[in-house]
Amino acid sequence: MEPAKSVSLGSSLLVPSVQDLIKTQLGVVPSRYLRPDQDQPIVFDADVPIVDLEKLIDEATMDSELAVLHSACKDWGFFQLVNHGVSPALLENMKTQVQEFFNLPMEEKQKFWQSPGDVEGFGHLFVVSEEQKLDWADLFFLVTQPPDLRKPHLLPKLPLPFSQSTGPNGQSPKDETRGNEGHLLREHKAGNEDQLLPSVPGA
Structure with missing residues (x-):
């Protein structure tokens, strides 16, 4: 049996979870999450x-x-x-499973914390300095395809049925669209597939 391949997707400094910050009942939003130098968004x-x-x-x-x-x-x-051929029921099921994952107690989510030098797992992406501005969000990032690039220490620990949806035998939105891609999409070789799941808690 061939050893699992290893692909570096970058690294990120570990930072506190936004959900944890909210639980401390902050009086003000920490400065790392404020961007006064940016114009207010135009609707x-x-x-x-x-x-x-x-x-x-x-x-x-x-x-x-x-x-x-x-x-x-x-x-x-x-x-x-x-x-796109993906049933509304499957999309709603995925949304429910993602929300249930972020609703897990913090001690459970800590099993999925990013490791030093890696971006896969629970945390933030591409934080490179202590002064860097951060998004007010928690993220869970996971490589799902091809199977030999999946992190074995992450996928088996995911709670059911979430792990079934992202695992080798799980049904995903892509499964429902296979066969409908047509000539245009068949011309492109399949590459790596990632799942980036965000949670933006209320301040």
Whole structure:
């Protein structure tokens, strides 16, 4: 049996959990989470761009929908995907499992703390200095594909049914879309797949 592959995705300094900070009943938000040098966000009246997967893989509409995708990535950095073939029930189930994970007692979540020099696990991503500004959020980051890149010390410890959804035999949104990717997506070789699960607790 071949040894498990090791791939470095970077490192991150360990910082306190936002959920823990809230429990201390802070009178003010710590300065590391404040960004006074940034302008207040402007709320636009425009709708979030929508990309239709069916149009994206249909040769008759592919070019026009690719233009929509290009514009969304260039101007917004994100988009809503529709007609992707994933059932609403599966999406709701995943959302419920993620929320239940973040609702675990802190002593349980500590089993998944990031290790020094690694970004996978529970914590923050790419914190490189003690003065760096932080997002008001806790994250759980996990490589899910290919299976030989999964961290064996993380996946088996995940609570059921969350571990079943992310494990080798679990059903994921990608499973429901397989076979619907069409010529366009088949041209691209499958790469690594990661799950980044955020939790933004109320201040």
